[in-house]
Amino acid sequence: MFAHTLANEQNAGSTEASAFLLRPATANQPDILSSITSCRTTSDLRDCLLGYARLLGFYGARYVHIGSCWPSHPGMSSQQPIRFLTTSPHDTPDAEDWLARDPCAAQARNAFTPFAYSTRTLTGVDPLQRIWLENERMRGVSAGIALPVQDCAHGPAYISLFGNDEAGSRNLAERCAPELAFTAAHFHAKAKQLVPVADWVPRLSGRELQCLRLAAMGKTNAQSGKDLGIAGKTVEYHLRNAMEKLGAPTKLRAVVLAHSQGLIVF
Structure with a gap:
C-alpha cells in the first residue's frame, strides 16, 4: 500500500514526485543516496533497502544480481543469481532457482527502465513461475516495480519492490523512472562491495586471481612470472587450474568469466 505522502506527491505531478524520491536529507529522513553510501555491512544495506521500499509505500524489496551467463559446468548454476539480498523472511537465503521462478528476471536481463508488474498476470508464464506468483499472492503481494541495472562488466541486476497497489506501481514507474533507475544503479554498485557472491560461484586462489589479472592485461606467462617472481610454467599451472x-576452454574465456563476475577487478 502506498503511503499517503507519496500519493500526494504523485498527484501533484511528476516534478514533485521526482523531487520526493531524491529530496535532500532532513533531520528525520536522510536522502537515499547518502544512506546507500554510508552502508558498511550487508545488514546495513538490507536495512537501507527496506527503508527505501517503505519510503515508497511497498512492503519490502529484493536485490538480485543476475550476472553473466556461465557455461554448463558441474557445480555452476544458471538459475541462481550470483548475489541476492532480500528484506522478506519468506525468501530462502540461497535463492535457488530464483531466476527461473521470478518472471521479472527474464525481462530485467535486457531492460533499461523500471517496469511495473502484477502477480495476477498469468499469461506467458511457465508452471514454475505460476506457482511462484501464486505464493506471492498468498503473502499479500499483488504488484510491484522492478528496477533493472545493466552492468556491462559484471552482468545485469535488478531491485524488485513488492506491495499490493497495482495502479500506484504503474504510476510510480511511469512518473519517476529516471530517479528509480538512478537509485538502483547506486545500490547495485554498493551491493557489489558488500553482498558476498553465492556459494556456487567458483573460488579462485589468490595466485590464480593474480595470474588471471595479468593475463587480462595482455601479459604472457613469462612476463606474468617475472612480475610475480615465479616461473612461467608455474603461471601456466595456476591459469590451468583457474x-x-x-x-x-581457453585462457581468454577464463579472464572474461572471472571479470564478469567481479572476481578480478582493475
Whole structure:
C-alpha cells in the first residue's frame, strides 16, 4: 500500500514526485543516496533497502544480481543469481532457482527502465513461475516495480519492490523512472562491495586471481612470472587450474568469466 505522502506527491505531478524520491536529507529522513553510501555491512544495506521500499509505500524489496551467463559446468548454476539480498523472511537465503521462478528476471536481463508488474498476470508464464506468483499472492503481494541495472562488466541486476497497489506501481514507474533507475544503479554498485557472491560461484586462489589479472592485461606467462617472481610454467599451472574451476576452454574465456563476475577487478 502506498503511503499517503507519496500519493500526494504523485498527484501533484511528476516534478514533485521526482523531487520526493531524491529530496535532500532532513533531520528525520536522510536522502537515499547518502544512506546507500554510508552502508558498511550487508545488514546495513538490507536495512537501507527496506527503508527505501517503505519510503515508497511497498512492503519490502529484493536485490538480485543476475550476472553473466556461465557455461554448463558441474557445480555452476544458471538459475541462481550470483548475489541476492532480500528484506522478506519468506525468501530462502540461497535463492535457488530464483531466476527461473521470478518472471521479472527474464525481462530485467535486457531492460533499461523500471517496469511495473502484477502477480495476477498469468499469461506467458511457465508452471514454475505460476506457482511462484501464486505464493506471492498468498503473502499479500499483488504488484510491484522492478528496477533493472545493466552492468556491462559484471552482468545485469535488478531491485524488485513488492506491495499490493497495482495502479500506484504503474504510476510510480511511469512518473519517476529516471530517479528509480538512478537509485538502483547506486545500490547495485554498493551491493557489489558488500553482498558476498553465492556459494556456487567458483573460488579462485589468490595466485590464480593474480595470474588471471595479468593475463587480462595482455601479459604472457613469462612476463606474468617475472612480475610475480615465479616461473612461467608455474603461471601456466595456476591459469590451468583457474580455467578448470571456471569451466573455461581457453585462457581468454577464463579472464572474461572471472571479470564478469567481479572476481578480478582493475
